[in-house]
Amino acid sequence: MKEVKCDCGHVNPIGTILCESCGKVLEEKEKDKKLLDMRYEGSARRSQTYNKTLIDKIWNFFSSVKVGVWLIVITLIASAVGTILPQEMYIPPIMPAEEYYEDQYGWIGKLYYDLGFHNLYSSWWYLILIASIGISLVICSLDRVVPLYRALKKQKVSRHESYLQRQRVFGASQTEDTDKAFTMAKEKLKSKKYSIREENGNILAEKGRFSRWGPYVNHVGLIIFLIGGMLRFVPGMYVDKILWIREGETKVIPETNGEYYLKNDGFILEMYDKEKDKEVFGEAIDKAGMVAKNYQSNVTLYKKQGDTVAGEEADLKKVKDYEIKVNKPLKFENFALYQVDYKLNELNKMSFALTNKKTGDEYGDLTVDLNHPQDEYDLGNGYKAEVVSYFPDFEFDENGEPVTKSRIPNNPAFVFKMFTPDKPDGEISFVAIRQTIEPFGDNEYKMAFKGIDTKNVSALTVRKDLTLWIIALGGVIFMIGVAQGSYWNHRRVWLRRVNGEVWVAGHTNKNWHGLKREIEAALDGTGIKMPEDQLQNQSEKKG
Amino acid sequence: MKKQRLVMRTVILLVLGAAVAYTLYANFTKDKIQKVAVGEKAPDFVLTDMEGNKHRLSDYEGQGVFLNFWGTWCKPCEKEMPYMNNQYKQFKDEGVQVLAVNVGETDLAVNKFSERYDLAFPIVIDKDSQVQSAYGINPLPATFLIDKDGKVVKYITGEMTEETIKNYMEQIKP
Numbered sequence: 216m217k218e219v220k221c222d223c224g225h226v227n228p229i230g231t232i233l234c235e236s237c238g239k240v241l242e243e244k245e246k247d248k249k250l251l252d253m254r255y256e257g258s259a260r261r262s263q264t265y266n267k268t269l270i271d272k273i274w275n276f277f278s279s280v281k282v283g284v285w286l287i288v289i290t291l292i293a294s295a296v297g298t299i300l301p302q303e304m305y306i307p308p309i310m311p312a313e314e315y316y317e318d319q320y321g322w323i324g325k326l327y328y329d330l331g332f333h334n335l336y337s338s339w340w341y342l343i344l345i346a347s348i349g350i351s352l353v354i355c356s357l358d359r360v361v362p363l364y365r366a367l368k369k370q371k372v373s374r375h376e377s378y379l380q381r382q383r384v385f386g387a388s389q390t391e392d393t394d395k396a397f398t399m400a401k402e403k404l405k406s407k408k409y410s411i412r413e414e415n416g417n418i419l420a421e422k423g424r425f426s427r428w429g430p431y432v433n434h435v436g437l438i439i440f441l442i443g444g445m446l447r448f449v450p451g452m453y454v455d456k457i458l459w460i461r462e463g464e465t466k467v468i469p470e471t472n473g474e475y476y477l478k479n480d481g482f483i484l485e486m487y488d489k490e491k492d493k494e495v496f497g498e499a500i501d502k503a504g505m506v507a508k509n510y511q512s513n514v515t516l517y518k519k520q521g522d523t524v525a526g527e528e529a530d531l532k533k534v535k536d537y538e539i540k541v542n543k544p545l546k547f548e549n550f551a552l553y554q555v556d557y558k559l560n561e562l563n564k565m566s567f568a569l570t571n572k573k574t575g576d577e578y579g580d581l582t583v584d585l586n587h588p589q590d591e592y593d594l595g596n597g598y599k600a601e602v603v604s605y606f607p608d609f610e611f612d613e614n615g616e617p618v619t620k621s622r623i624p625n626n627p628a629f630v631f632k633m634f635t636p637d638k639p640d641g642e643i644s645f646v647a648i649r650q651t652i653e654p655f656g657d658n659e660y661k662m663a664f665k666g667i668d669t670k671n672v673s674a675l676t677v678r679k680d681l682t683l684w685i686i687a688l689g690g691v692i693f694m695i696g697v698a699q700g701s702y703w704n705h706r707r708v709w710l711r712r713v714n715g716e717v718w719v720a721g722h723t724n725k726n727w728h729g730l731k732r733e734i735e736a737a738l739d740g741t742g743i744k745m746p747e748d749q750l751q752n753q754s755e756k757k758g
Numbered sequence: 759m760k761k762q763r764l765v766m767r768t769v770i771l772l773v774l775g776a777a778v779a780y781t782l783y784a785n786f787t788k789d790k791i792q793k794v795a796v797g798e799k800a801p802d803f804v805l806t807d808m809e810g811n812k813h814r815l816s817d818y819e820g821q822g823v824f825l826n827f828w829g830t831w832c833k834p835c836e837k838e839m840p841y842m843n844n845q846y847k848q849f850k851d852e853g854v855q856v857l858a859v860n861v862g863e864t865d866l867a868v869n870k871f872s873e874r875y876d877l878a879f880p881i882v883i884d885k886d887s888q889v890q891s892a893y894g895i896n897p898l899p900a901t902f903l904i905d906k907d908g909k910v911v912k913y914i915t916g917e918m919t920e921e922t923i924k925n926y927m928e929q930i931k932p
Contacts, residue, residue, distance in 0.1 A: 274767045337785055346778040353774060445777060448784035467888055524814070525803040525892040526884060588866045605866050608831070619831040622863045 223375070228362070233257025235369040238378030250749060251381040253722060256370075258362035278358045283351040290344045297335035300327050349441045356434045367424060372414035374709055376718075382709075384721035384731060386746025393717055396741035397710060403737040404708065418710040420737075427724065429700020436693030443685035454679035457555065461563075462670045465517070465531075468550070469677055475547065476517040476531055482557055482671035485509040510554050512539045512673040516547060539675065549679045556674035562624045564668035567646070569598055569633060572661050578635070580665060585624035597636040600662065604630040609647055617645070633660045706730050708737070719746045793894030796913060800825070800904045801892045805859065805882035808869060813857060813882055816908065822854045822930025823904040824923075827884075827895045829861045830871045834917035835899040839875050841920035845927050846879045853906070853932045859884050861898065906932040 219227045225236035232242045233256065240246050240257075251257065260278070276282060300320060303312050312333055316324035331338050379385060390396045394416075401411055401418060409420035447453040454470045458477070465478040485508040487496045492508075500506055517531035537545040544551040564584050568577040579594030583602070591601040606619040609628035617628060628647035635642075638659060645652040646662050706723045708730075719738070723730040727748065735745050794800060800823075804814045815823065826842065828835035839858075846856045856879035860868050863883065872881055884890055893902065901918065903911040903926050911930055918926070 268764060270764060270767050270771060273771060339782060339786070342782055342785060343778070346781065350774045350778070353770070357770070442777075445781045448781055466886060467891060469891065473888060473891070525801060525888040526805040526882075527803075586864065588864055590866060590869070602866055604870055605864065607864075607867070619867075621831055622829065622861070622867075 223371070225369070225371075228259045230259030231257065232259070233366075233378065234375065235366045236371045237373065237375040238370070239375035240377050240381070246377075249381065249753070250383055251378065253382075255359055255363050256366035258366040260358055260362060274354060274358075277347075277351045277354040280355060283348070283355055286344060286348050286351055290341075290348060293335065293341060293344065297332055297341075300324060300332070302335065303333040345441070349438060352434050352437055356431050360428070360431045363427065367427065370419075372412045372419040372709075373417045373711060374419075374720075376713060379709055379711060379718050379720040382720040382722055383727065383750045384734065384746050384748055385719070386744055387713070387716045387718045388744035389715070390717055390742040392742075393712060396717070396743050399741045400710060400737050400743065403739075404733075407733055407737065409706075409708070416712055418708075420708040420710075421706070423703040423705045426700055426703035426705045429696050429698075429703075431696070432699055433693055433696025436689045436691070436696055438689070439692060440686055440689030443682045443689055446682045446685065447680075452681045454550070454677060456677040458552070458675045458677050459558075459672055460512075460675065461561065461672050468552070470679065471550065473525065473529075474519055475534075475550075476519065476529070477552070477675075478515040478517065479673055480513040480515060480536075482559075482673045483509065483511040483513070484557065484559065484671075485511075510541055510557060512554055512557075512675065513537075514539055514545060514552075514673075514675075516545065539673075544678075549681060551678045553676040553678060554673070555676040558672040558674075560669035561672050562627060562667055563670040565627060566665035566667070567600075567631075567662040568665050569594055569600060569635070570661055570663040572659060577663070582668075583629070585627050597634070599634045601632040601634065601641070602629055603632050603643070606647075629662075631662050633658070633662065635660055704729065706733070708734055710743075717743050719743060721746065793892070794902065794910055794913070796910050798910055799908050800902060800910050801889075803889045803892065805884060805889065807880040807882045808865070808872065809880075811880070813880055815857075815904075818855050818857075818904075819908050820853070820906050820932060822906055822927070822932055823902075824854060824856045824927060824930065825902040825904055826856065826858045827861060827890065827893070827898060827900040828858055829898055830863055830867050832898045836871075838899065838918050838923065839877065841918070841923050843875060843877050843879065844920065845923045848924075849927045849931065850879075854927045854930060856880075857882065859889060861890055861895070862887055901926075903930050905930050 218229055219231055219241055221227060221234040221237060221239055221241065223234060223237040223239065225234055227235055227241065232245055233239070233251065234241055235256075235258065238257075240251070245251070245257075300316065306312060306315050310318065313328060316328040316333060318324070320327065327333060335341055397416070397418060401420075404418075404420040405411055407422075409422045412419045412421070456469045458466065458469060460466050460477060460479040462479050462481055465476055467473050468475040468477050487500055487506040487508045489497055489500050496506065513536070515536050516534040518534050520530040520532050523529045534547065539545050539552055539554045541554050544553045546552075562585055564582050566580055566582045568580050570577050578596070578598040581592040581594060581600060583589075583592075585607060588602055588605050591599055593599045604617070606617055606628040607622055607624040608620040609617055609626050610620055612618045617630075626648060628645065628650075631644050631646060632641040633644060642658040642660055643653070643655055644658055644660075644662055645654060646664075651661060704723050704726050706729075707721065709718070709720045711718045711720075719734065721730050721734050731748065738745055800815060802814065802816045804812055806812050815825075824842070824846075828839070830836070842856060842858070846854075850856075858877070858879060858881045860881060860883045862885050865883065868881060868883055893900070897915060899915065899917065901914040903914070905911050912926065914926070
């Protein structure tokens with residue numbers, strides 16, 4: 216394949232439709248058209264012409280705008296499908312995902328799960344779709360911006376007759392004094408901020424060329440945006456964890472390398488009160504019953520002093536007290552702690568009284584701290600209760616043995632051995648919530664349930680995001696590109712002398728009305744006839 | 759000219775491809791990243807056992823350490839406990855120490871469990887999850903084999919048989 220040499224002497228890359236320099240039509244099939252297709256200045260999009268190696272084939276695939284649009288459409292549909300049923304991370308942890316979807320949504324749910332839509336946004340094919348859009352963006356842009364830049368840079372002032380004739384705005388007329396008319400028109404165009412180039416008495420007035428780069432600036436912004444998204448996968452750039460912390464508890468904050476600790480001083484849930492709050496809330500309160508006003512965790516942040524190994528009690532220095540509310544996170548270094556969830560009234564303590572079943576006499580109370588129970592509770596006067604077994608989250612297993620499901624006291628149960636002066640060998644009693652079992656027959660004593668003490672638990676999101684500024688930068692550049700491409704127009708006006716006539720042609724990438732008005736103003740009083748809008752004439756003839 | 763174009767395209771496609779490959783790789787390994795990698799030095803810790811003695815991992819240098827994380831509610835943990843106990847009795851004189859780290863249950867639950875199985879090796883409780891967090895423990899049971907230089911030789915999650923426990927202890931014998 217060879218380059219194309221135009222009559223004007225300019226050598227164009229293969230595949231060029233309009234000569235970069237003089238604008239002459241080079242492509243045979245374009246020659247019959249009344250108006251030129253001015254997209255990309257008729258430059259050679261190389262992808263369309265070279266197609267030899269595998270690399271070229273991959274390149275050409277991504278260079279196609281059609282492919283790009285399809286990728287976007289497929290991604291949009293997939294993203295929409297992902298919102299039909301909840302994603303796996305949002306389903307309640309009552310049963311495994313594979314059962315949950317079928318159980319809740321029937322065969323549709325099963326299909327949804329089997330096709331992997333339950334975890335769509337981090338599935339490999341979704342990520343590949345997004346990545347393909349990114350690649351398509353880069354290659355499409357490169358493949359168009361380079362030839363366009365070349366063509367606009369190389370354009371000559373005296374464009375070929377066939378080029379001028381086939382512009383949408385074109386007219387030919389006679390004038391008495393062409394030199395004078397040209398000088399006048401030039402001054403007027405200059406006052407409209409056109410930059411003027413002259414060559415052999417012909418004029419090219421041009422302005423707003425930079426508006427042509429708008430879409431490419433926009434794409435650069437998008438690519439930066441995607442890079443920001445990609446950086447989230449780089450360790451240390453992005454943290455999104457949940458910290459469950461009971462009232463009174465001090466815990467190390469995850470992902471801070473054991474540097475920071477947090478103490479929960481109390482969780483507060485406030486409701487709107489019809490009596491106390493403004494009247495406007497009245498209707499909503501009546502409708503919904505309860506309306507939450509505030510979710511708040513009062514916390515203290517500590518920093519570890521000196522070096523300690525894991526497990527060693529750390530020397531903590533208080534940094535600050537803070538009230539974490541929704542949208543009012545505790546911030547330190549690059550971290551932010553957000554109020555995200557809570558659990559009210561988790562069992563904390565249970566009280567019992569050692570009681571004689573027949574007489575109902577009580578021989579002392581004991582309170583078991585469910586997170587730190589003791590081995591035995593001495594009630595004095597020869598009465599004591601020994602804890603033989605403790606099941607914080609009790610259930611019966613398949614063999615009918617009492618076991619615990621976890622270490623969280625959701626459903627505590629005890630095996631007590633009760634010692635009394637008249638039963639020195641002790642009596643065994645299994646005590647769970649609303650349930651007492653006496654495995655060795657009838658006891659004389661029982662552990663009577665007296666009451667519970669609960670604590671609230673706060674859930675905080677631990678968030679660190681070092682990619683945010685990159686994403687913001689991408690967004691800003693994106694918007695600059697949009698503004699650049701939409702608020703400015705690239706306008707060109709050609710004035711050329713052809714065989715004693717004056718030819719005028721105009722081109723713009725948008726807002727033809729504005730261009731025509733400017734040409735009209737520039738030609739006013741020069742004696743040059745206002746050129747016609749050939750597209751408009753065509754449609755009028757048809758209509 | 760043509761060659762230059764091919765080189766250019768190849769380079770650009772390679773850069774883009776590498777970025778995509780990295781992202782996919784990072785996305786699929788993010789849940790599996792082992793905080794403590796085989797061949798690295800095991801993070802040091804200090805925990806107190808049920809008798810009140812402090813156990814510092816680095817004090818066991820020169821011996822192999824069979825470091826087991828467990829909970830009383832975890833069935834496979836419970837199953838492998840007696841096996842570990844038997845093998846510990848065989849290997850303790852050959853320089854293999856067993857440290858069983860409970861994942862923060864109550865003293866009561868741990869004591870009762872230990873009594874039931876008559877466990878001979880020291881049991882320590884990781885009350886505020888610092889050690890679990892340093893070792894990235896999830897799920898249970900999790901076992902780290904640590905050699906006499908304090909390096910992690912192997913990481914095992916899931917139930918072990920008595921035979922495998924024996925082999926593992928053999929591996930870290932100094």
